[in-house]
Amino acid sequence: MALVDCWKQLSWFYNQYLLVTALYMLEPWERTVFNILFVSYSLLISVAGMAVYTGYVFMPQHIMAILHYFEVLQ
Amino acid sequence: MARTADGDLKPQLYKNGVKCRDTRGNLCHKRKEKNGPGTGFASRQSSQESFEQAPMYVAVMTYLGFGLVTLFGYFRDFLRAVGLEKCHVAQEREEQKDFVPLYQDFENFYTRNLYMRVRDNWNRPICSLPGPVFDLMERVSDDYNWTFRFTGKTIHNVINMGSYNYLGFGENNADFLTTVADKVQQYGAGVCSSRQEIGNLHIHEELEELVASFLGVESSMSFGMGFATNSMNIPALVGKGCLILSDELNHTSLILGARLSGASIRVFKHNNMNSLEKLLKEAVCSGQPRTHRPWKKILIMVEGIYSMEGSVVRLPDIIALKKKYKAYLYLDEAHSIGAVGPSGRGVTELFNVNPADVDVMMGTFTKSFGAAGGYIAGKKELVDYLRNHSHSAVYASAMAPAVTEQIIRAMKCIMGKDGMTEGIRRIRQLAENTRYFRAKLKEMGFIIYGNDDSPVVPVLLYMPGKVVAFSREMLKRKIGVVVVGFPATPITEARARFCVSAAHTRDMLNQVLQHLNEVGDSLCLKFSRRKYSPRTDLYEETDFELDS
Numbered sequence: 097m098a099l100v101d102c103w104k105q106l107s108w109f110y111n112q113y114l115l116v117t118a119l120y121m122l123e124p125w126e127r128t129v130f131n132i133l134f135v136s137y138s139l140l141i142s143v144a145g146m147a148v149y150t151g152y153v154f155m156p157q158h159i160m161a162i163l164h165y166f167e168v169l170q
Numbered sequence: 171m172a173r174t175a176d177g178d179l180k181p182q183l184y185k186n187g188v189k190c191r192d193t194r195g196n197l198c199h200k201r202k203e204k205n206g207p208g209t210g211f212a213s214r215q216s217s218q219e220s221f222e223q224a225p226m227y228v229a230v231m232t233y234l235g236f237g238l239v240t241l242f243g244y245f246r247d248f249l250r251a252v253g254l255e256k257c258h259v260a261q262e263r264e265e266q267k268d269f270v271p272l273y274q275d276f277e278n279f280y281t282r283n284l285y286m287r288v289r290d291n292w293n294r295p296i297c298s299l300p301g302p303v304f305d306l307m308e309r310v311s312d313d314y315n316w317t318f319r320f321t322g323k324t325i326h327n328v329i330n331m332g333s334y335n336y337l338g339f340g341e342n343n344a345d346f347l348t349t350v351a352d353k354v355q356q357y358g359a360g361v362c363s364s365r366q367e368i369g370n371l372h373i374h375e376e377l378e379e380l381v382a383s384f385l386g387v388e389s390s391m392s393f394g395m396g397f398a399t400n401s402m403n404i405p406a407l408v409g410k411g412c413l414i415l416s417d418e419l420n421h422t423s424l425i426l427g428a429r430l431s432g433a434s435i436r437v438f439k440h441n442n443m444n445s446l447e448k449l450l451k452e453a454v455c456s457g458q459p460r461t462h463r464p465w466k467k468i469l470i471m472v473e474g475i476y477s478m479e480g481s482v483v484r485l486p487d488i489i490a491l492k493k494k495y496k497a498y499l500y501l502d503e504a505h506s507i508g509a510v511g512p513s514g515r516g517v518t519e520l521f522n523v524n525p526a527d528v529d530v531m532m533g534t535f536t537k538s539f540g541a542a543g544g545y546i547a548g549k550k551e552l553v554d555y556l557r558n559h560s561h562s563a564v565y566a567s568a569m570a571p572a573v574t575e576q577i578i579r580a581m582k583c584i585m586g587k588d589g590m591t592e593g594i595r596r597i598r599q600l601a602e603n604t605r606y607f608r609a610k611l612k613e614m615g616f617i618i619y620g621n622d623d624s625p626v627v628p629v630l631l632y633m634p635g636k637v638v639a640f641s642r643e644m645l646k647r648k649i650g651v652v653v654v655g656f657p658a659t660p661i662t663e664a665r666a667r668f669c670v671s672a673a674h675t676r677d678m679l680n681q682v683l684q685h686l687n688e689v690g691d692s693l694c695l696k697f698s699r700r701k702y703s704p705r706t707d708l709y710e711e712t713d714f715e716l717d718s
Contacts, residue, residue: 112694118235120635121287123314126242 219441219481219621224697228632232662235634243283247275258316280656284634289315291641291653297324299342300333302673306650325648329678331668332652336509336625337596338673339540339580350575357571366557369568377574380581381545385515386525389554390547392577393562394569396504396534397423399544402562404471404500405431406555407530412467413453415446415497417483419476424502428471434459440479443487446470450495468497474506474517474533478659478667480620480628482510485521489528498529508538509625514584514597520623539580541573600625600672603679607670610683615696619665627668629686629695636693637664643693647685 114120119127163169249255259282260273290311298305308323333340341347353373363369374392381390393399404427408414412433416424418440428435436453439445450468457464470492472483483501492499503516511519516533518525525531530552534544546556557563584593604625611618617630631637634655641653655664670679690696 108692115635115639115693116231116235116633118239118633118635120639121239121284122242123287130238130242 219619221479221481221619222617222698222700224617224630224632225699228697229662232633232664236661239284239287239634243279246283247279284656286315288638290318291638294650295320300330300335300340301342302330302335302338302671302675302678303327304330304333304650306645325645328645328648328650329674329682330650330671331682332650333671334505334537334669335540335671335673336505336538336600336669337514337540337580337584337593338671339538339576339583341540341673346579347576349579350572353575354572359570359572361568361570363568364563364565365568366564371568371571371574373571373574373578374568377569377578378545380578382547384581384585385518385531385547387531387547387549389550390545391553391556391560391563392535392543392545392569392574393560394543394566395562396536396542396544398562398566399532399534399546400424400502401427401430402566403532403546403556403560404428406560407431407500408433408467408469411458411463411465412469413465414469414471415449415453416471417441417473417476419479420471420473421477421502421504424471424473433469440476441481441484443484443491446488447491450491450497454495468495469500470497471500472502474501474503475510475621475624475626477505477626478628478654478665480618480624480626482506482520482621482624483517485517485523485528489523493527499527500530500532501528503531503533504544505537505624505626507533508584508597509600510623512597513594514538535573535577539577541576541580543569543573543577596672600670603670603672603674603676606676607668607679607683611686612698612700614683614687614690615698616686616690617698625670627670628665629668630663630665630697631695632662632664632697634664636695637666639693640666640689640695643689644685647689649682649685 114127119130122130160169246255250257259278262269262272266272290309295307295309296304297307304327306325306328308321308325309318310321311318357371357373361369361371365374377392378390381392382388393402400421400423404414404424408428408431410432412431414428414431414433414435416428416435416437418437436449438449453465453468456462470488472488475482485501488499491497501517506520507516508514510517513519517523518528518531526549529548531547532544533547535541536543546553579588582588582593583590584597586593601623604623604627608618608622608627611627611629619628619630620626631640631653637653637655641651644651651666651668653664653666659665
């Protein structure tokens, strides 16, 4: 039951997204093109960017901890 | 502070010093207490106009939305040019490809790429009388609105919120239409001539006398088409060497008439008296552009109610300005005649202004009278001049007898000449419906433009996707609305325009309001940031003018 409500809420949000960005006026294949090219592209870029930055910040500590664990470094 | 017509600036004091507010507003409270034209109360109350601005994100998203659809428009145009997609628009034949192009591809970019996608919301075929409810033919499109086909079904009893049927005279009740049927039997359906040649029927003269007595002027003349009344008569009144000062938001017919006349045109900001006064001062001081000779005539063109905004003209202020600078006034009462004023006589009655102060009064019979055509009224010399010099009078076909009789019977009904109170009942019903509808919409949180008295209610929708979704949703719920978008309105201010009618019952309005509420919630259309309490104010202003 909660899943159905969740699905309804999500589809309402998707509908609002379509209306506000005027994708509502475009044909279905154009919406797919936009979603894959621009939206997914921008989401991918942001996720990938965040992963790289986090790696840059935390990677040295993680590598030191692993080397300590395997008793390569003292 | 608004200046009254005779230049008096004193505010109006009432019997016990405290202003009593008549919630119905239009029922002559101000008439009983008037002691001159243009009292302070009338002009203060009638200038409650609001043009609330939407939050900033709305404008940003509207531009983004248009930008996105434009990008896709370019993409589709490219596909059509390359040949990957079938081109539905007109194209030259193969043999003519090297000639000068006949069809300019880019000019109708907007039509091809934005309007065509969503044009199922306009030009919907109606198959019944456009009364308070009507029937629509259902049509579907298989190729995204390039072509339509009818399914054969009719959608019955759709509530009509788009027809200009303000007083409900668009009706087919046989009892009311007996005189019209008699005239068709007597005169036939057509006139077969222009007014000047041999098409001047006695019934036309009867109509003109009636219009003149309705408006309180010396004489009037009627024409077969409302648009042509403006566009063909302004060239007869002004010419080269004259100056036209026209409001920013004037109708296309006024603009066309002004351009055809050859006069110089200057535009002042909508309903803005400072802008108009600045232009008048400059015109009187500097005269014509190169020679600096005085202008032959200065004509101020305004409308009674502006149909896209629902705002009412500031008539007492304009008349004061016109008298000060010795200009002429042309008032187009297309939407306001019959619809405002305690007895339906238009904005001159709403503001308690002497009709003789307005030089040229123009109006149409299409909106409140349920017929077709227009009139120009004023002094006898003016109208006699127009009879001979107007293109519409000399060349256009005269008004059909059935239509003329419909106007006569509607006007007699409004004036009460047929002995019944039906006319005044309709006017009061319209005023009540207008106030109720506007108050409820504001309470719900929609942004509404315009004056509280005007039966034209624009509800702002802003984003192009929402405009289209709104129209389709309302049709699913059996309510017919008119939505207006870019070329007719500014690009960020798309709206749905509701026309309240005296024929709507309280039930119908409640139904419409309920559906509007639901659609407004599901599409997030309630942009207003004001808070309205359901109880009305006890007094209109926050400071009282008490007797000492």
